[in-house]
Amino acid sequence: MTRHETSLAYAARIERVVAHIADHLDEVLSLDRLAEIACFSPWHFHRVFTSVTGETVQDAVRRLRLHRAAVELTRREHTLERVAKRAGYGSVAAFTRSFSAAYGMPPAAFRRRGHVLRPAQPQPGDRTMTRTHVAPLRSPIHYDVTVEAVSPLRLAALAHQGDYQEIGKSFERIFAWYGPRGLLGPGTRSIGVYYDDPAGVAHGDLRSEACLTLPDDAPLAPGMRWLSVGGGRAACLTHKGPYTDLDVAYAWLYRTWLPTSGQEPGDAPCFEEYLNDPRETPPTELLTVVRMPLKG
Numbered sequence: 120m121t122r123h124e125t126s127l128a129y130a131a132r133i134e135r136v137v138a139h140i141a142d143h144l145d146e147v148l149s150l151d152r153l154a155e156i157a158c159f160s161p162w163h164f165h166r167v168f169t170s171v172t173g174e175t176v177q178d179a180v181r182r183l184r185l186h187r188a189a190v191e192l193t194r195r196e197h198t199l200e201r202v203a204k205r206a207g208y209g210s211v212a213a214f215t216r217s218f219s220a221a222y223g224m225p226p227a228a229f230r231r232r233g234h235v236l237r238p239a240q241p242q243p244g245d246r247t248m249t250r251t252h253v254a255p256l257r258s259p260i261h262y263d264v265t266v267e268a269v270s271p272l273r274l275a276a277l278a279h280q281g282d283y284q285e286i287g288k289s290f291e292r293i294f295a296w297y298g299p300r301g302l303l304g305p306g307t308r309s310i311g312v313y314y315d316d317p318a319g320v321a322h323g324d325l326r327s328e329a330c331l332t333l334p335d336d337a338p339l340a341p342g343m344r345w346l347s348v349g350g351g352r353a354a355c356l357t358h359k360g361p362y363t364d365l366d367v368a369y370a371w372l373y374r375t376w377l378p379t380s381g382q383e384p385g386d387a388p389c390f391e392e393y394l395n396d397p398r399e400t401p402p403t404e405l406l407t408v409v410r411m412p413l414k415g
Contacts, residue, residue: 130299141288271350274330289329361402385412
């Protein structure tokens, strides 16, 4: 095989591993088992994984489990002990140390703060869109919104069905596929497109797409399509903080800003742009631009 063919083959094998990790976070993810999935010798698998993805297997598993834990904390689905156990920690104390380091506050405070600051429940007939079911408010209830002309974006898109908070699985897959092909660089933009209102659609039926900007002649990964967004006016705000808090931004945009803005949403879905890499950035420092297409 040529060097290029070898790189592509490696990427496909690591992509299988990334997908397996995301889908089996409750299982023991041993290096030997992951090496078997990738069809690599266990002596070399971890070095290959790290070179392709830019993080160790341990870091990837920890990051994905902590993200799931943050989602569970905002929804009050499990006890703190259960959340800690699902995240792979033998005690609440150990989980608290890791969660605090990543999210800037202990998990109990993260949950308690959200419980105290819940936004108002939507009234019957209220069809405004939030990113998740009505959820705790965990950041200051104010954003600076600008109305901008957004240039058209041509995106390579991978469809995701299910909970919006799990779209990271799809991003993991496309980064694992395109990275070794040399198609990702400083100018690559990561975009999420969200089609449904989570207040009216079951989590399992939600439709979204994980997208990247790529060169026009770039190949499409299996299951992907070309998609165009932008090309008109949009209301834009920048959210700083964990992705689990993006419901706050949507609630504020639709319930506070839109009714007094004199604007009307356009016939196109909202989309988000992720300005930094969650593998290298603490959740409290993540920056996300939310764009709501407008008429006119």
